[in-house]
Amino acid sequence: MEALVKSSSGLLSGDDPSGSNDFGREENGRASAQVNNGQAPIGIMIADDDEVLVDLYSKMLKDSYKIIGSFHNGLDLVRYVQANVAEIIQDYFVVVIVLDYQMPVMDGREAARRLRSFISTDLIKIVLATARPMAEDQESKRLFDYVLTKPFSVKKLLEAIERSVITTIAT
Numbered sequence: 001m002e003a004l005v006k007s008s009s010g011l012l013s014g015d016d017p018s019g020s021n022d023f024g025r026e027e028n029g030r031a032s033a034q035v036n037n038g039q040a041p042i043g044i045m046i047a048d049d050d051e052v053l054v055d056l057y058s059k060m061l062k063d064s065y066k067i068i069g070s071f072h073n074g075l076d077l078v079r080y081v082q083a084n085v086a087e088i089i090q091d092y093f094v095v096v097i098v099l100d101y102q103m104p105v106m107d108g109r110e111a112a113r114r115l116r117s118f119i120s121t122d123l124i125k126i127v128l129a130t131a132r133p134m135a136e137d138q139e140s141k142r143l144f145d146y147v148l149t150k151p152f153s154v155k156k157l158l159e160a161i162e163r164s165v166i167t168t169i170a171t
Helices: 051-061 074-091 108-118 138-143 154-170
Strands: 042-047 066-071 094-100 124-130 146-149
Touching: 042 051, 042 074, 042 154, 051 066, 051 094, 051 154, 066 074, 074 094, 074 108, 094 108, 094 154, 108 124, 108 138, 124 154, 146 154
Parallel strands: 042 066, 042 094, 094 124, 124 146
Antiparallel strands: none
């Protein structure tokens, strides 16, 4: 049985919170260098107002990806990316943002809109993590590279990130 991401009240269900499946990993637990031919690392940013989930996502992903930062609302995320866009472009092959939909100050949809307004979709991929079902409208398809509905498994989160990165390589 695999771990499930829910919310801080019912966070994990299963045996292994580290997400020890083999998707996109080599035997040592590191992300495969084949994904981007050993170029710059793949960065991860996490934006969720649930501190327990931010900590969980970080623990699940730190062995495979470079965690750049975590944010508790969309506005802080957008401000960080705006202030550091040159370094992000220089230092990372691609950045995947795991973004909660419902947050205080600025929600995930507005944060995605703002991010998409000033940075290339080739450089930043957005994986939306939401507890509410999302209709597949045109704006959602443009804003989000992948949508995960909570609860989701560790395997699903890794798959969403991997698919986002592979899409970048293919383009």
